[in-house]
Amino acid sequence: MTKAENEITWKEINIGATVHEPGNASQYKTGDWRSNVPVVDFSKCIKCALCYIFCPEGCITKNDDGFFEIDMYYCKGCGICAEECPTDSIIMKEEKE
Amino acid sequence: MSSVKKLASKMLEEKEFFAPGHRACGGCGEVIGLRLAFKEIGGNAIVVNATGCSEIIASQYPYTSWNIPWIHALFENTAAVASGIEAGLKIMEKKGISHSKGAKVVAVAGDGATSDIGLQALSGALERGHDFVYICLDNEAYMNTGIQRSSATPYGATTTTSPVGGKQKIGQVTWKKDMPSIAVAHNIPYVATACPSYPVDLVAKIKKAIEVKGPAYIHMFTACPTGWGCPSNMAVKLGRLAVQTGVFPLYEVENGAYTVNVKPAKLKPVAEYLKIQKRFRHLGDEEIKYIEQRLAEEYQKLLEKSEASAS
Amino acid sequence: MKQYVGMEVSVALAEAVKLANADVIAAYPITPQTHIIEHLAELVASGELDAEYIPIESEHSAMSACLGSSAVGARTFTATAGQGLELMHEVLFVASAMRLPIVMAVANRAVSSPLSVWGDHSDVMACRDVGWIQIFAENGQEVVDNAICAFKMAEDNRVLLPVMLNLDGFHLSHMVEPVLMPEQKAVSDFLPLNNYPQPLNPDKPVAMGDFAPPVIFTEAKWAQEMSLRNSYSTILEVWDQFGKQFGRHYRPVEHYRTEGASTLLLTMGSFSETAMTAIDSLRDEGCKVGLIRLRLWRPFPFSDIREAVKGISNLIVLDRAISLGGPGGPAASEIKAAFYGEENKPKIVSFVAGLGGRDVTPKGFEEIITRGIEIAEKGSSNEYEIYGVRE
Structure with a gap:
């Protein structure tokens, strides 16, 4: 884990304030930005992969059965997957606490 | 659909070079474009990023969304930094002291960074012929600073600095700067327009841009729901409509030869595109008609260039 | 060889x-x-x-x-x-x-x-x-x-x-x-x-x-x-x-004929060579002057400067730049600041000369030094003086 920015001392700043842990932004949770949540109905899914291709977060992955699953740690609930799904397998519902 | 599936299976083999956890607005079209582009570019690349949305959302110290080496210096100098990287890699490879072998240099900048403040640096880099790919992520305004107009803002759009008022009822009064044509005028080997709503086309163009020796310029149309005033699920749809209405035709120019890649049989009425965005909601029928006519003319000119290239 | x-x-x-x-x-x-x-x-x-x-x-x-x-x-x-x-x-x-x-x-x-x-x-x-x-x-x-x-x-x-x-x-x-x-x-x-x-x-x-x-x-x-x-x-x-x-040695601050000097002129860059000629003439006249030259500007060599002027009464700083509306030549301002808290500090006089390629002759340096000593001893109502401007 990357040390939190409010704990880093000046001596711990990398040379030139560079970052040496590629992709470490993945530690940052964006899922709590969400007000709507996508709900997937696999029975309608034709595995076309459009949701995966168009997801701005890159948080949709293919599971062992070939269906596409959404990682709620990152999903911001934008609804593009639901909008672009050709079979309406994904619908957006209000996020419940 | 099969080409999409093929693309998906190829994408699935590659990791996400632009990792989740980035801080783009929900539904950002720009990051769809970045994800797709870098799936094709792969890991042997160095990214040079201009200040702007794509930079700020991915780089809050001590974090980075990038899984490949990345440098951000300033707003207007992206193409110049890329020039230095390319020259540095070239000479170090020649001298046998390079750290990386055959790394691609990819510059990423917004429309303001490209067609306004960074135009000189870009022109210089294209003219000198550096071997690099420049991707302009065009969301048609300075979104990162709060939606101010740029020279890429389309006619009729309101922004915070092209507002509609009692005296001025149009919004942006100038036509969108034709940045791809400016790139073409440098006689570089490859120029293309692209849009993430057409992912197969986009990825094919990135592939060509990477493979070509010398400068390649990709002008990518990336919808911004926040700045354009529409729901967050609209970015892909807006891109598709922009292509189908002639707002943003998809074409490429290889060594000066034009090809229109997506040719709608008939352009859709532009109102379909304009009416779903708040930035155009003040436009009356007359303005919409003017826009439609001008778009049709521009599209016709493009088709003629394409036909002339083919013959 | x-x-x-x-x-x-x-x-x-x-x-x-x-x-x-x-x-x-x-x-x-x-x-x-x-x-x-x-x-x-x-x-x-x-x-x-x-x-x-x-x-x-x-x-x-x-x-x-x-x-x-x-x-x-x-x-x-x-x-x-x-x-x-x-x-x-x-x-x-x-x-x-x-x-x-x-x-x-x-x-x-x-x-x-x-x-x-x-x-x-x-x-x-x-x-x-x-x-x-x-x-x-x-x-x-x-x-x-x-x-x-x-x-x-x-x-x-x-x-x-x-x-x-x-x-x-x-x-x-x-x-x-x-x-x-x-x-x-x-x-x-x-x-x-x-x-x-x-x-x-x-x-x-x-x-x-x-x-x-x-x-x-x-x-x-x-x-x-x-x-x-x-x-x-x-x-x-x-x-x-x-x-x-x-075999060629460099230091942050260089000295020229500073031994026994009560007044030092400080210069930067190529002015120094002409200034040396002026120092030689003034020394021949019995004037106790020497020259120091700032080679390192950043990081500012605080200790070297303080050491260089130990026991000196007057330090005349010659800048080839104007700090418009400011307290004096840029180098002079910084040097004054560097001595502010020091106990035995010299009187520091700021001169600006040689703007836009204007030559300063050995005679000119002599005038600057003489006037500088006068200001150090009698004071001046100006923050700094510009040399050679036509009134």
Whole structure:
């Protein structure tokens, strides 16, 4: 884990304030930005992969059965997957606490 | 659909070079474009990023969304930094002291960074012929600073600095700067327009841009729901409509030869595109008609260039 | 034994960059820097220097390209002057904050308007706070030697900071002077390959140039400040090493006839050689004056300056730049500040002279010193004096 920015001392700043842990932004949770949540109905899914291709977060992955699953740690609930799904397998519902 | 599936299976083999956890607005079209582009570019690349949305959302110290080496210096100098990287890699490879072998240099900048403040640096880099790919992520305004107009803002759009008022009822009064044509005028080997709503086309163009020796310029149309005033699920749809209405035709120019890649049989009425965005909601029928006519003319000119290239 | 060769200083500097085996040169032409980059372009074209020469479209882009080439680990050089340095201004901050070991020569020139292509220090003085190591050379030999030292200082992994080598435009850049060019082998022994520790490299990705929110910006800046302050000891070490190997010794502050002096004149750059003649005449007249010369401008050599003026009554600081509406010449202001808390401090008098290429003759230096002593003893209602202005 990357040390939190409010704990880093000046001596711990990398040379030139560079970052040496590629992709470490993945530690940052964006899922709590969400007000709507996508709900997937696999029975309608034709595995076309459009949701995966168009997801701005890159948080949709293919599971062992070939269906596409959404990682709620990152999903911001934008609804593009639901909008672009050709079979309406994904619908957006209000996020419940 | 099969080409999409093929693309998906190829994408699935590659990791996400632009990792989740980035801080783009929900539904950002720009990051769809970045994800797709870098799936094709792969890991042997160095990214040079201009200040702007794509930079700020991915780089809050001590974090980075990038899984490949990345440098951000300033707003207007992206193409110049890329020039230095390319020259540095070239000479170090020649001298046998390079750290990386055959790394691609990819510059990423917004429309303001490209067609306004960074135009000189870009022109210089294209003219000198550096071997690099420049991707302009065009969301048609300075979104990162709060939606101010740029020279890429389309006619009729309101922004915070092209507002509609009692005296001025149009919004942006100038036509969108034709940045791809400016790139073409440098006689570089490859120029293309692209849009993430057409992912197969986009990825094919990135592939060509990477493979070509010398400068390649990709002008990518990336919808911004926040700045354009529409729901967050609209970015892909807006891109598709922009292509189908002639707002943003998809074409490429290889060594000066034009090809229109997506040719709608008939352009859709532009109102379909304009009416779903708040930035155009003040436009009356007359303005919409003017826009439609001008778009049709521009599209016709493009088709003629394409036909002339083919013959 | 190598012989001194008469060379234009700009050409000698380019030859030194060749000896340093620079990998990338990105430069935009501006008077009076042009002879430096023209000769470098020739050396690259002839194959004598195996480097990429980027004939770039502006100084802003020149420094930006330098960021890029330096960030992949290439030894990088550029040169500029006056307006060019000001156009680069924004990028200079980034170079130092990113800790990129770029070396740049500045053929110091006045800043418009009115347009002047001639020399003064207005350009570099507007760049005091950009975080670079800044050195002023006095003559051709110093330019050559310090160009080589600059790469070693910049690239030392304890430093990793850009270095600006200042040489007065025309007064130095265009002079033909006897210069002893070091042998290639000796330079190669002195200056190892650039070993930049964190190059942009797909095998080991780094991200450079992040955005920093308020919670971390202060830490980042303080880390940078410490790197510049701490570079002082390495700078001395490099000069010492150079002295041992090449027999020419450099210090942050140089002394000339300071023994027994009650008044010192402080100069920077090429003024010093003329000033020495004036000091000699005044000494012959029994006047107890000496000269000190500031070679290292950043990091500011506080201890060297304080040491240099111990026991001195008057210190006359001669600036070749005006700080409009400010407290005096830029160097004078800083030196006054450096002595503010000191107990036994000299009276410090600020003079500005030599703007936009205006010559100051030995006689002129004598007048400045005489007037300076008068001000020190009797006081003045002015913050500083400008020399030679027609009333």
